Amino acid sequence: MSVDLATVRRIAHLARISVSEAEAPYLQSEINAILSFVEELSAVDVEGVEPMTSVLPMRMKKRADEITDGFIPEKVLANAPAREDGFFVVPKVIE
Amino acid sequence: MTDLTRLTLAEARDKLAAREISAVELNQCFVDAIARATSLNAFIVETPEKALAQARASDEKIAKGEARPLEGIPLGIKDLYATEGVQTTAASHILEGFIPPYESAVTANLWRDGATMLGKLNLDEFAMGSSNETSYFGPVVSPWRRKAADGRISDAKIVPGGSSGGSAAAVAARLCLGATATDTGGSIRQPAAFTGTVGIKPTYGRCSRWGVVAFASSLDQAGPIAKTVRDAAILLRSMAGHDPRDTTSVDVPVPDYEQAVDASIRGKVIGIPREYRLDGLSEEIVALWEQGIAWLREAGAEIRDISLPHTRHALPAYYIVAPAEASSNLARYDGVRYGLRRTGKDIADLYEKTRAEGFGKEVRRRIMIGTYVLSAGYYDAYYLRAQKIRTLIKRDFDLAYASGVDAILTPATPSPAFALGEKGSADPVEMYLNDVFTVTVNMAGLPGLVVPGGLSADGLPLGLQLIGRPFEEETLFSLGQALERAAPAILLPESWWH
Amino acid sequence: MNTQAPPSKLIAGATGDWEVVIGLEIHAQVTSKSKLFSGASTEFGGAPNSHVSLVDAAMPGMLPVINAECVAQAIRTGLGLKAQINLRSVFDRKNYFYPDLPQGYQISQYKDPIVGEGVVLVDLSPTEQISVGVERLHLEQDAGKSLHDLGANDSHVDLNRSGVALMEIVSRPDMRSGEEARAYVTKLRTILRYLGTCDGNMEQGSLRADVNVSVRRLGESLGTRCEIKNVNSIRFIGQAIDVEARRQIGILEDGGKIAQETRLYDPAKGETRSMRSKEEAHDYRYFPDPDLLPLEFEQAYVDELASHLPELPDEKKARFVAQYGLSPYDAGVLVLERASADYFEEAAKGRDAKLVANWVINELFGRLNKEGRNIETSPVSAVQIGGIVDLIASNVISGKLAKDLFEIVWTEGGDPAQIVETRGMRQVTDSTAIEKAVDEIIAANPDKVAQALAKPTMLGWFVGQVMKGTGGKANPQAVNEILKSKLGI
Numbered sequence A: 001m002s003v004d005l006a007t008v009r010r011i012a013h014l015a016r017i018s019v020s021e022a023e024a025p026y027l028q029s030e031i032n033a034i035l036s037f038v039e040e041l042s043a044v045d046v047e048g049v050e051p052m053t054s055v056l057p058m059r060m061k062k063r064a065d066e067i068t069d070g071f072i073p074e075k076v077l078a079n080a081p082a083r084e085d086g087f088f089v090v091p092k093v094i095e
Numbered sequence B: 001m002t003d004l005t006r007l008t009l010a011e012a013r014d015k016l017a018a019r020e021i022s023a024v025e026l027n028q029c030f031v032d033a034i035a036r037a038t039s040l041n042a043f044i045v046e047t048p049e050k051a052l053a054q055a056r057a058s059d060e061k062i063a064k065g066e067a068r069p070l071e072g073i074p075l076g077i078k079d080l081y082a083t084e085g086v087q088t089t090a091a092s093h094i095l096e097g098f099i100p101p102y103e104s105a106v107t108a109n110l111w112r113d114g115a116t117m118l119g120k121l122n123l124d125e126f127a128m129g130s131s132n133e134t135s136y137f138g139p140v141v142s143p144w145r146r147k148a149a150d151g152r153i154s155d156a157k158i159v160p161g162g163s164s165g166g167s168a169a170a171v172a173a174r175l176c177l178g179a180t181a182t183d184t185g186g187s188i189r190q191p192a193a194f195t196g197t198v199g200i201k202p203t204y205g206r207c208s209r210w211g212v213v214a215f216a217s218s219l220d221q222a223g224p225i226a227k228t229v230r231d232a233a234i235l236l237r238s239m240a241g242h243d244p245r246d247t248t249s250v251d252v253p254v255p256d257y258e259q260a261v262d263a264s265i266r267g268k269v270i271g272i273p274r275e276y277r278l279d280g281l282s283e284e285i286v287a288l289w290e291q292g293i294a295w296l297r298e299a300g301a302e303i304r305d306i307s308l309p310h311t312r313h314a315l316p317a318y319y320i321v322a323p324a325e326a327s328s329n330l331a332r333y334d335g336v337r338y339g340l341r342r343t344g345k346d347i348a349d350l351y352e353k354t355r356a357e358g359f360g361k362e363v364r365r366r367i368m369i370g371t372y373v374l375s376a377g378y379y380d381a382y383y384l385r386a387q388k389i390r391t392l393i394k395r396d397f398d399l400a401y402a403s404g405v406d407a408i409l410t411p412a413t414p415s416p417a418f419a420l421g422e423k424g425s426a427d428p429v430e431m432y433l434n435d436v437f438t439v440t441v442n443m444a445g446l447p448g449l450v451v452p453g454g455l456s457a458d459g460l461p462l463g464l465q466l467i468g469r470p471f472e473e474e475t476l477f478s479l480g481q482a483l484e485r486a487a488p489a490i491l492l493p494e495s496w497w498h
Numbered sequence C: 001m002n003t004q005a006p007p008s009k010l011i012a013g014a015t016g017d018w019e020v021v022i023g024l025e026i027h028a029q030v031t032s033k034s035k036l037f038s039g040a041s042t043e044f045g046g047a048p049n050s051h052v053s054l055v056d057a058a059m060p061g062m063l064p065v066i067n068a069e070c071v072a073q074a075i076r077t078g079l080g081l082k083a084q085i086n087l088r089s090v091f092d093r094k095n096y097f098y099p100d101l102p103q104g105y106q107i108s109q110y111k112d113p114i115v116g117e118g119v120v121l122v123d124l125s126p127t128e129q130i131s132v133g134v135e136r137l138h139l140e141q142d143a144g145k146s147l148h149d150l151g152a153n154d155s156h157v158d159l160n161r162s163g164v165a166l167m168e169i170v171s172r173p174d175m176r177s178g179e180e181a182r183a184y185v186t187k188l189r190t191i192l193r194y195l196g197t198c199d200g201n202m203e204q205g206s207l208r209a210d211v212n213v214s215v216r217r218l219g220e221s222l223g224t225r226c227e228i229k230n231v232n233s234i235r236f237i238g239q240a241i242d243v244e245a246r247r248q249i250g251i252l253e254d255g256g257k258i259a260q261e262t263r264l265y266d267p268a269k270g271e272t273r274s275m276r277s278k279e280e281a282h283d284y285r286y287f288p289d290p291d292l293l294p295l296e297f298e299q300a301y302v303d304e305l306a307s308h309l310p311e312l313p314d315e316k317k318a319r320f321v322a323q324y325g326l327s328p329y330d331a332g333v334l335v336l337e338r339a340s341a342d343y344f345e346e347a348a349k350g351r352d353a354k355l356v357a358n359w360v361i362n363e364l365f366g367r368l369n370k371e372g373r374n375i376e377t378s379p380v381s382a383v384q385i386g387g388i389v390d391l392i393a394s395n396v397i398s399g400k401l402a403k404d405l406f407e408i409v410w411t412e413g414g415d416p417a418q419i420v421e422t423r424g425m426r427q428v429t430d431s432t433a434i435e436k437a438v439d440e441i442i443a444a445n446p447d448k449v450a451q452a453l454a455k456p457t458m459l460g461w462f463v464g465q466v467m468k469g470t471g472g473k474a475n476p477q478a479v480n481e482i483l484k485s486k487l488g489i
């Protein structure tokens, strides 16, 4: 499988990374190089094989329902590029 | 005065305990060495005041007879570990200036045990790379240099490997007694091999991932890079342990790994996987491997040929699984709550500009690949299939171990280190092939140890890799020690970087 | 299920009848102290970004750890919906960018939800019940909140809700009118509240509905649907459906086509409108969250939870009918809220349950409704209403006096029996006292006596006079009989 330029743009938008006109063809060829590298996998017989969900046989541990965190707005906001009155601030989002 | 930077971690520990040296004295030596070694670009941030303050506290502890396992030992921390109050960037522009208000579980364990922090080590951006050339803060240069046939040392800059290139270079250049590193596809073991140091990627779940910037969650694992097998064992004991904040961390007691270092390997069964004899593998790598086999046999191990038939699919499958997870893990870098923000005409524009500028080329490329393989219509063909192949890869190992094999010996890398800019500029896959021997271990969640085995024809280190059973790092340390004892001492060229 | 609507449910268009097909996705906030994957509080409100952990803010290197109680709550809910409980389920990441989604993905369950198919029985009237299929229930994280009106050019983001556990309950398209949808949500909310797994508070957003609406001619296959997002009251659900169905019928009858899209209901304007911002083609790139192992538990754990489940409204209603002889309608009203049912049972203990039911439903609920109060804050306790009923049953007071007594208890409180004593409200059943009163009235009104003899309906006038003369305390039946014999009619 290989991708065309339109697909490169669509993926870039899905990933929210702007790609310039000049960059796109290079990116396309690099992505296609990687896709052709992984192409051989399509020939592997995976009939009846379970996809891996955990490399080790273990159960997910759960925590008790207790309030053990939060109440640290200063820490939460400390690195914010823009903040106001305890909120993060972003350009207006139109609903 | 003797150069304290030449001590191993174990030696320094013993001298501190015997009060032959002070922690402040020891740390000052490293602080000075780092200040002189800026040409290696191994550190992104240096924290000499912190190291010395911690060292003073250590000296007090030692004086009171309350020394902890790593009391006063100066370490470098890969800049993928969150360190409270100290900039943590993952070597990315997008996190430049980020000061975590929290400390990673692994580094917290090290400070608990008395270690000191010299600074934050350079790496490939978001741990994506095999040469440390993708860092936003510039490439790390290896202290190693090529030697021509006539014995002349070339001044071409050599890569330290990646992504833990800063960790490997700093340990090799004696800028710290040990370093934290992380390994997603070989990022501890390949740079260790390239710099003549020892690196272990423990079993998945052995160290907490809490507070380590995520690359590919199902593959990422923390581990140390050190000068010797013993040093690596000492460090891993402090780094490892169960953490309820990481659901994938395992609640299994941490053994005293250092004790395992001196254990006999007599009767251990060592598997030699035939699939690792790749076509076109260089003769010196084949010779190194044979040598390693001979050393283990001489030390009393039994050598057995084994087959791991799905080996060749591991690297392609890795280049689906890792970018897919990364594309999602790196979605949080959006310019809203921390890190770089580039303003745009609306929120979508802000995202796209921030991420285009904040991520380097390799990271953008992997996010794109990962996004593509997860996108509608491609998930089954790529991601799901790759995870099934992972099951097959793991099964290969399970069968080998079930047949009585204790560990597996392979080369660490298909070649010695190369010069900066020499690989991967035209074709990203060329660079990816560096991980061909290491990546299977991550895909199966197993422990892998790399120790130096010798030098290449051009005078660069070559490493051997030992792959163990899950949670049997002790076996790896015993075997690694046997190799280390047998192998010739790897001597770093005299310091040129001061 | 493709059940057809009875003719009464059809909407008459200009060109014939249309059937509305409705499916609902309910987001119900799980009742828990802390969030689904972090230890931060779920409490409503609070200063912005105060109920937020570093995990909720998606700081680098932070990891989710699941809250066991949220899992238990989802299982309890599944049991309450008579649904399949899956002993193994998987958390997936749903990837998209939005400022109030810190991770850049929502942890949800996609292919393998914790709860599979179930059913909700919905009473539309005493004689009409429909059964609405539940397709699945899964656990997921709530997003934060973006406020768009605090600044002229910017939006403000508060992550307090980020990571709060939600149960998304997806129904089958089994409803055929706004009324059915309303009744379904009401019933679902009743079940959740009985189970204690969601408080059902729609004003605070604990229960939100996404409504899928399509229309078709009878017998045709399903039409193109529109999703009306985030309808936040049961009343609006009905309105939104009616309005949206009309809109779709209008388009189709004009020869147009329905565009599958996400819409918003505007209650002020009484219309739905397209949410253009949500129209961008989505590709959520679901994949299993590699930070979380599959969620697994034993059947024994499910059985344990099941053994502690409270009696649910359907079972309780059936028991009320069987045990107390109530009409299905009365039983249905009483079990609507667990607190009401408990109140009734406490009051009915050892009494004429039908009489108690009457008093609870007609007097108490009527009064509570009028005052906008609920059973938890009722000024009249079950013990008090039981006391009133006792006084009626033992003929101490008449029905009419009982209403006065109820009023006193409501406003002033106190023990009903004591109030009757101290205020002399005791009903007069002593016939000599009544005879005396009757004699006085007859003696004073000879003209009326003559009239009554000619026209026996005049008797009522005499009854009224006697009651007046005894301060309403005479037993009305005794008055009647004595009057009849004295007047000779």
Ligand SMILES: [Mg+2]
Pocket: C025, C168
């Ligand atoms: Mg939904």
Ligand SMILES: [Zn+2]
Pocket: C027, C140, C168
């Ligand atoms: Zn949902």
